[in-house]
Amino acid sequence: MNAMNRTKVPIPVFLLIGIIAISFSAIFVRWSDAPAAVTAMYRLLMTNVLMLPFLWNYRSEITSIRLRDWLRTAASGIALGLHFLFWMDSLRFTTVASSTAILTLEPIFVLVGAFLFYGQKTSRAAVMAMCVAIVGAVFIGWGDFQFSGAALKGDFLSLIGTVAVALHMLWGKGLRERISAFVYSFFVFLFAGLVLAITNVITGTSFTAYPAKEWGVFLLLAIIPTVFGHYVFNWLLKYMKASSVSMTVLGEPLGASILAYFLLGEKITSIQLLAGCLLLVGVGLFLRSNEKQ
Structure with missing residues (x-):
């Protein structure tokens, strides 16, 4: 039985929802004046x-998770926390188009990692299609790329976050074969949030000195790009290759740039x-070549 039959709702619908949701992430971050580590922490x-109200329904699954998988979940969460920390901070120094365009390198890293760790092979046609998509994504932010000053710092931070x-995506692919999307996402978000909380404690950053507007932005980040974005992609990892899920994220530069035009000017x-x-x-x-089923 293929993924389409098991999920009842066509997977492309979930892909579209996820792409639109994560496209709002850069917009909300730009609306916030709080430190990046604080914004990312409260988002998670x-x-x-x-x-949390739904976690009790998964108690039997949680108690059956092996120590090795707990460690991998923690590692995946730490990687996600670092992604949010560096990428969200990059938006303080460079444009939305430039920062999100650098994120297009993610599927390349995932493709290589999937081959090394899981032995997943990709056809020549899929690789050529990836190159076409990445060229398009790079040109979305090309006019904003700068090679000096604050913009260069922002682009470098975005690269580390990528x-x-x-x-995070590679570890998640292996874990999602054994752990449900809800349990995996809950604890990955928790570990990522704790990493950011520790970062804020070390740097002496305030946890509470923020106006009501900031708390509204934190909540928007939690609901839209995290629940409807990252959670959806975590769910898709069971039904699609990690490289395919990463490729769909390439829609973010286009979506974010369009939203930035209307909402940020x-x-x-x-x-x-x-x-x-x-x-x-x-x-x-x-996707047509890599996900033939």
Whole structure:
């Protein structure tokens, strides 16, 4: 029985929901004036609070998880926490288009890691489609790339965050074969939030000195890009290859750039729109080749 039959709702619907949801992440971060580590921490811990009432239903599964899987879940959570820390901080120094365009390197890292760790092979056609999509994503942010000053710092932070989320995705693929999406997501978000909380304690950052607007942004980040974005992608890891889930994330630069145009007043050029179409074509061809079932 394939994934389509098991889930009743077509997987492309979940992919679209996830892409739209994570596209709002950069917008909400730019609306916030709180430190990146604080914003990321509350984003994750508030998600845990939203999920907590349902955790009791999974108590038998939780008690059966092996120590090795707990350690891998913790590692995946730490990687996710580092991703949020570095990527969200990058938006303080560079544009939404530039920062999210660098995230397009994620599927390359995941593709190589999936081959090394899981022996997953990818066809030549899928690799070529990936290259097409990445070229499109890079051109979305090309006009904003700068090679000096604060913008370069922001791009470098985004790159570190991209490596971290690729590791999170690879660990998650193996764990999702044995752990449900809810349990995996809950504890990954918890471990990630705790890493960020420790970071804030070490740096002496305040946990409470923020106006009501900031708490609203924290909650929006928890509900939209985390629950409807990252949680959905964690669920999809059981039914799709890690490289395929990573490829769909390439839709974020296009979605974030369009949202930034309407909500932040950032410019979007005709070249960026054409590049977005190229990106979508590449992603579609990759999924068709890589997920033949």
